[in-house]
Amino acid sequence: MYLTREEERILSGECGLGKQKAMEILAALGEIYGADKLIPIESAQIAGVSYKTIGDAGLEYLADLTGKVVVPAMLNPMGMDRFRWKELGIDSTFFEKQMAIIRRYEMLGVEAQCTCTPYYIRAPRKGTHLSWSESSAVSYANSVLKARTNREGGPSALAAAMIGKTPNYGFHLDENRIPEILVKLQFQLVGADYGTLGYVVGRMVRSKIPAFSFVNQPRDDELKALGAGMAASGSVALFHLDTTGKYEETLEVQPADIRLHSTGEADAVVLGCPHCSRAELIEIERFLHGRKVQRPLWVCTSRFVAQRAAKTVSRIEETGARVICDTCMIVSPAFEGCHMMVNSGKAFEYGPSLCRSPTIMGSTEACVEKACSA
Ligand code: F3S
16 A cells, blocks of 8 residues: 555654554555555544443553544444443443543543444535444445445544544445445335344345335435444445446345344333434434333433433433433443343344343334333
8 A cells, every 4th residue: 555755654653653553553454455545534433432342451452552533533332321320230340441441532532422323413524534433323424424434443443533544445435335236115114114124134135235226215314224224234334325227136125024023021122223313312202202111211322412402301201211321222231131122223133142132123113112011
């Protein structure tokens, strides 16, 4: 990979150890994937935040890093709500370790906004290059916002943030963004159907780039759910809604294909995977209006969105439900082993494996009904 003189200087250590280590990561990635050069990025989003997932080894790795990020950078969800951790049953040892991780990132100049929906805080501009880690955010950035990012690991996203550049390969290049398979639906979808569709289609297309032909025009929140489901079940990082062009493969999805046999009991209902938008909080509040929950109902969102929807949040909480920020049902230890009901294809995929939680899925309305029934 070609490096400019300035990039060579960084790699040789002339600009400090922190930048040198970051450049080593980017140079190695560029060589592995055949990148021609480094390209500037607009922002970074960094995974590897929850103490549940990175543990003491991750904390030690972060403690060794020096330097500062040079582009706006945010974090993926951590393992708890930083203020309501006791309500989640988090112990003080976990709390201390988690906050030590957050402080390490802050010392590197990373904003401690812990969310998988960073685009509600600062949406990337169309056509700009990013270095984002969270798979659902990568899908949304590539497919809905028309920015360009590979799915980065936490260390490579942080390295890109320190240098302000990323290797030019994969989804940064036009030739790797061409749709490969047409997915046709001849029936209308509503709400959580999109998350289920993502979960099902992800398994079918496995990393290929699908283009969807829908009967009805999905809302952005529905596209978020679709992309999150496909990213989780099939590592799909980009999809299209423009179906003009020729396809060698066509996949026809029937209503029966997205009817998951998903029934069973739930100790808790957990919504907000990916983190809820303001519109999704309003929808949840509408279903809950005038009722009281009979079993725990947790709603995950970013602190940024919760603060801007404070009235909606307090109306949700009047019903006994809890709106939690900074974290989610998958990366927090609070939901380990819990029988969960979710409205998300991604949480449905990861609940059993990453939380050892028998997980069932339904629409947002069905989830609220479950929470309000004895
Ligand atoms: Fe976000 Fe957690 Fe789901 S990070 S996409 S809410 S698994």
